[in-house]
Amino acid sequence: MIFFLAGTSDARELAVKLQKTGRFVTASVVTENAASELESARIPARIGRLAADDMALLLQTGYTTVIDASHPFAEDASRNAIQAAQKAGLPYIRYERAGTQIEEHPLVTRVNTYEEATSVALDKGGVVLLTTGSKTLQIFTEKLLPREDIRLIARMLPRMDNMEKCTALGLPQKNxxxxxxxxxxxxxxxxxxxxxxxxxxxxxxxxxxxxxEKIEAAVSLGIETIVISRPPVNYPNQCETFDQVIHTLTRLEESKNGL
Incomplete structure (x- = not known):
């Protein structure tokens, strides 16, 4: 039985493909919408974040493998899953979607953290569009909203908690x-x-x-583009394709069974 961390469209596709191999998959997601999409594909899902210790206890209820197909920037969830799998004595497999080859361009600045991105945006000024989600929104609003020469626009998922967070942080509805x-x-x-x-x-x-596509569109209009690199996580058994995940899973299962 596979404990499957999901939450993205490609994760859903992978869960369906794993289930078609005859393995039983239970997904772990953060939102009701993600759970609904998985359950429509007949993948049972539990909702809510889990600390490493809580996840380890859950894994001991009959699970045999942890497959982590969470978002590349859900590093806390991944680290919890790695730790939980180790505590439960289960193999961990990471599906890490392939990255984007970003060419050097005078309008494109790569940074390693949200804080660095905020500093660069402060220097640029003007109308700043965030497509980084709500989780780290406060990092940007604290520095950018007080600036009269900056208008901060945030694009995010249409969820009630996101709208409430924007209100609490002082981001105007029109933005x-x-x-x-x-x-x-x-x-x-x-x-x-x-x-x-x-x-x-x-x-x-x-x-x-x-x-x-986002970068190409921005650069074509002469827009300064700040790209935040993926957080560094030491993933065991990292795979970039669905077939690699299934091959790794089969190898680990055979090794466990002494085949």
């Missing part, structure tokens, strides 16, 4: 774009033009996250 992707290059171009964006901040979430 919130509440939509769920994926987005096309044409949509990004229209969004940039509509708000008169001069700087955009995004995460390097990979091809599935349409990072290349």
């Amino acid at each position: 919130i774009v509440a939509m769920q992707g994926p987005f096309t290059k044409e949509f990004d171009l229209a969004l940039y033009r509509h708000y008169g964006v001069t700087t955009t901040v995004m995460k390097e979430s990979g091809a599935i996250g349409a990072v290349a």
Whole structure:
């Protein structure tokens, strides 16, 4: 029985593919929407974040493997899963979607942290569009909102808790774009033009996250682009394709069974 950390569209596809191999998969997600999408594909899902100790206890109820297909920037969830798998004595496999090859360009600045991204955005000024989600929104609002020469626009998932967080942080309603992707290059171009964006901040979430399209659209309009690199996590058994995950899982199962 596989304990499967999910929450992205490609994670759902992987869970379905694993279930089709005859393995039983239970997904762990953060939101009700993610659970609903998995359950529509007949993948049972539990909702809510788990600390490492709590996850380790859950894993001891009959699970045989942990497969982590969480978002590339959900590093806390991944570290908890690695620790929990070790405590429970179970193998851990990481599905890490392929990254995006970002070419050098004078308008593109790569940084390692949200704090660095905030500092660069402060220097640029103007209309700053965030596509980094709500989790780290406060890092940006604390520094950028007080600046009279900066208008901060945030694009995020249309969830009630996100809207409440924006209100609590003082982000005006007119500066919130509440939509769920994926987005096309044409949509990004229209969004940039509509708000008169001069700087955009995004995460390097990979091809599935349409990072290349976002950058291409921004650069074509002369927009400064700040790209936050993926957090460094030492993943055991890291795979970049579904087939690699299934091959690794089969190898670990055979090794456990002495085959």
